[in-house]
Amino acid sequence: xxxxxxxxxxxHWRNQSxxxxxxxxxxxxxxxxxxIGAVGFWYSQALQHLTQPVWWCRPVAIILxxxxxxxxxxxxxxxxxxxxxxxxxxxxxxxxLRLARNYSLVLPIIGISLVGFxxxxxxxxxxxxxxxxxxxxxxxxxxxxxxxxxNQLTLMYQFTTSGHWxxxxxxxxxxSLGLYVPIYWVYVLxxxxxxxxxxxxxxxxxxxxxxWQRLVDEETHRSYQLxxxxxxFTDVPGLTGKVRQRSIFNWLLQKIKPVHKNTYLYLFxxxxxxxxxxxxxxxxxxxxxxxxxxxxxxxWLITVLTALFLYLVEFQLLPLxxxxxxxxxxxxxxxxxxxxxxxxxxLLLFSLSSQWCCSSVALVLFNRGQKLIFIPVVVNLMIIxxxxxxxxxRQIKNINS
Amino acid sequence: xxxxxxxxxxxxxxxxxxxxxxxxxxxxxxVGLIGLNGxxxxxxxxxxxxxxxxxxxxxxxxxxxxxxxxxxxxQQIAYVPETPILYPELNLQEHIELTIMAYNLPQEAxxxxxxxLLRIFRLDNKLKWFPVxxxxxxxxxxxxxxxxxxxxxxxxxxxxxxxxxxxxxRDLLKLVNEKKSAGAAVLMSTHILANxxxxxDRFVVxxxxxxxxxxxxxxxKKQFQMDDANLDDLYVQMSEEEFVE
Numbered sequence: 001x002x003x004x005x006x007x008x009x010x011x012h013w014r015n016q017s018x019x020x021x022x023x024x025x026x027x028x029x030x031x032x033x034x035x036i037g038a039v040g041f042w043y044s045q046a047l048q049h050l051t052q053p054v055w056w057c058r059p060v061a062i063i064l065x066x067x068x069x070x071x072x073x074x075x076x077x078x079x080x081x082x083x084x085x086x087x088x089x090x091x092x093x094x095x096x097l098r099l100a101r102n103y104s105l106v107l108p109i110i111g112i113s114l115v116g117f118x119x120x121x122x123x124x125x126x127x128x129x130x131x132x133x134x135x136x137x138x139x140x141x142x143x144x145x146x147x148x149x150x151n152q153l154t155l156m157y158q159f160t161t162s163g164h165w166x167x168x169x170x171x172x173x174x175x176s177l178g179l180y181v182p183i184y185w186v187y188v189l190x191x192x193x194x195x196x197x198x199x200x201x202x203x204x205x206x207x208x209x210x211x212w213q214r215l216v217d218e219e220t221h222r223s224y225q226l227x228x229x230x231x232x233f234t235d236v237p238g239l240t241g242k243v244r245q246r247s248i249f250n251w252l253l254q255k256i257k258p259v260h261k262n263t264y265l266y267l268f269x270x271x272x273x274x275x276x277x278x279x280x281x282x283x284x285x286x287x288x289x290x291x292x293x294x295x296x297x298x299x300w301l302i303t304v305l306t307a308l309f310l311y312l313v314e315f316q317l318l319p320l321x322x323x324x325x326x327x328x329x330x331x332x333x334x335x336x337x338x339x340x341x342x343x344x345x346x347l348l349l350f351s352l353s354s355q356w357c358c359s360s361v362a363l364v365l366f367n368r369g370q371k372l373i374f375i376p377v378v379v380n381l382m383i384i385x386x387x388x389x390x391x392x393x394r395q396i397k398n399i400n401s
Numbered sequence: 402x403x404x405x406x407x408x409x410x411x412x413x414x415x416x417x418x419x420x421x422x423x424x425x426x427x428x429x430x431x432v433g434l435i436g437l438n439g440x441x442x443x444x445x446x447x448x449x450x451x452x453x454x455x456x457x458x459x460x461x462x463x464x465x466x467x468x469x470x471x472x473x474x475x476q477q478i479a480y481v482p483e484t485p486i487l488y489p490e491l492n493l494q495e496h497i498e499l500t501i502m503a504y505n506l507p508q509e510a511x512x513x514x515x516x517x518l519l520r521i522f523r524l525d526n527k528l529k530w531f532p533v534x535x536x537x538x539x540x541x542x543x544x545x546x547x548x549x550x551x552x553x554x555x556x557x558x559x560x561x562x563x564x565x566x567x568x569x570x571r572d573l574l575k576l577v578n579e580k581k582s583a584g585a586a587v588l589m590s591t592h593i594l595a596n597x598x599x600x601x602d603r604f605v606v607x608x609x610x611x612x613x614x615x616x617x618x619x620x621x622k623k624q625f626q627m628d629d630a631n632l633d634d635l636y637v638q639m640s641e642e643e644f645v646e
Contacts, residue, residue: 243489243490243531243533245531258498258501258502258508259502260502260503260505262502263499263502263503266495266498266499266502267488267491267499270488270490270491270495271488271490273490274489274490275489275490324488327486327488328452328482328486329480329482329486331450331451331452332450332451332452332475332478332480333475333503333504334471334472334473334474334475334476334503334504334505335472335475335503336472
């Protein structure tokens with residue numbers, strides 16, 4: 001089992017380094033430096049506005065720290081086939097899982113320390129807390145992080161979901177206490193919780209069977225989240241998004257006439273709507289664009305930004321064109337390639353036009369009195385034309401070649 | 402003749418799995434394509450439907466090659482794959498509708514036919530369900546329904562019986578018979594020799610990527626020189642033969 005863990009870990013690191021190399025390319029590092037600089041600058045400016053303690057400082061810090069603590073998952077590196085092949089080794093798997101738990105404690109320690117480091121000036125200014133108190137709180141956060149990861153291991157031997165929610169609640173509770181109550185009591189509480197959970201885990205692992213389904217599901221989900229992040233930078237093979245019915249929009253789908261020339265459109269439209277990869281992406285980009293329109297009122301800047309968002313949506317929806325290329329049946333249907341391109345163009349035009357409608361309404365609404373607001377509206381229309389009739393054909397030609 | 406395969410060689414990349422295959426499937430007949438695992442049954446089928454390109458030889462469907470007019474070529478074929486190929490984002494009704502649109506079939510008449518098949522396979526109350534969540538057998542039935550509503554001239558069915566319950570097997574064989582009587586050609590690859598023996602008119606026996614024997618059961622018995630054998634016995638006999646290049 002130790003062998004198995006080490007082999008899996010090595011392979012895991014090989015895979016991760018492949019992707020990380022692609023993620024941390026020169027452009028991204030440059031962008032990251034700029035972003036860190038900008039955020040740091042904004043943070044220091046914002047802190048200067050905090051001249052006296054505010055009531056919302058502690059709750060905000062608690063929320064941010066809780067999110068960070070609960071974000072760290074147990075990395076078991078279990079594969080779906082293990083539920084079949086390793087089933088006879090269930091008892092020995094405990095060693096494997098303990099090694100996985102130990103490995104999974106490293107990242108939370110680093111992450112929580114960093115978050116604590118960044119929150120400390122905020123807490124110092126906004127809640128008038130002394131450094132030892134803040135450090136003590138970060139130590140509590142570290143403790144709760146370790147507790148959370150360890151708990152996830154215990155959860156693998158349980159068949160109810162209550163343990164998970166208990167985990168969440170207790171982390172919140174402990175972190176909140178840490179900022180409102182003398183810290184030594186919280187240390188005692190945390191220590192007691194750690195000891196109790198350790199004992200509980202020891203008992204559970206001895207007596208209960210492993211919940212293989214949960215073990216496999218959790219790891220698959222964790223790995224999927226990671227792959228989705230990498231998918232922003234490169235093509236990750238075998239990544240299929242969750243499918244949601246979204247029947248409220250069925251009326252839109254009915255508008256596509258079920259005739260031969262609309263075959264691809266019929267398929268692409270449902271792919272866009274129901275595949276949460278695409279629909280969530282589209283929604284997120286439109287929402288962020290609307291928020292920016294609300295916040296920014298400089299004409300030239302908002303023109304550039306709305307145009308940029310149109311480009312982003314087009315670029316991110318392009319993979320839908322190849323989404324069904326692995327489906328052998330589509331190669332067997334009596335369909336022409338020209339139909340595929342024409343139908344995809346139609347769908348993209350519809351999506352970008354809807355986005356344009358939303359953004360134009362928002363532009364006019366949030367810029368009443370600005371007579372020149374028609375400029376971004378008209379510019380965006382031209383951008384859509386350029387994207388669909390000039391840029392898209394070139395992109396499709398690249399894909400097809 | 403409908404499907405004519407002449408001196409077909411091909412495979413996956415540089416590896417030639419099929420070596421100089423030749424056989425035909427005529428209208429109104431069911432041909433059973435049988436052979437061991439790895440004999441080249443699925444590879445042959447992939448060549449016929451156009452997923453793979455032959456390195457030499459030709460495949461014609463009613464004297465039409467894929468390269469001549471791929472749309473017209475594909476209009477004549479319906480395919481039931483070995484592993485169900487489904488769209489995660491479409492429900493059962495939409496799968497059928499997509500097939501109708503793709504093959505340019507008349508809506509009303511085809512839906513009537515589809516309803517009949519759905520009733521036979523006990524899927525008629527699941528139109529709004531998503532087949533990607535069905536059990537394996539139910540997925541298989543979806544593929545069968547989608548293939549059998551087309552008005553194809555050639556039905557290619559790759560190992561259709563795995564995962565089907567006995568009722569569905571019986572219903573599928575009945576459907577195959579109906580299509581055969583209506584004048585279609587059916588090429589069915591299977592391991593379940595009892596079913597093949599029951600429903601096929603002729604057999605094409607593949608071994609190591611070559612056609613080992615073709616003909617009716619009687620003709621096969623003569624070729625293998627085993628008068629009292631059934632298909633299982635011939636199959637076992639063939640598997641024990643040495644591979645001669």
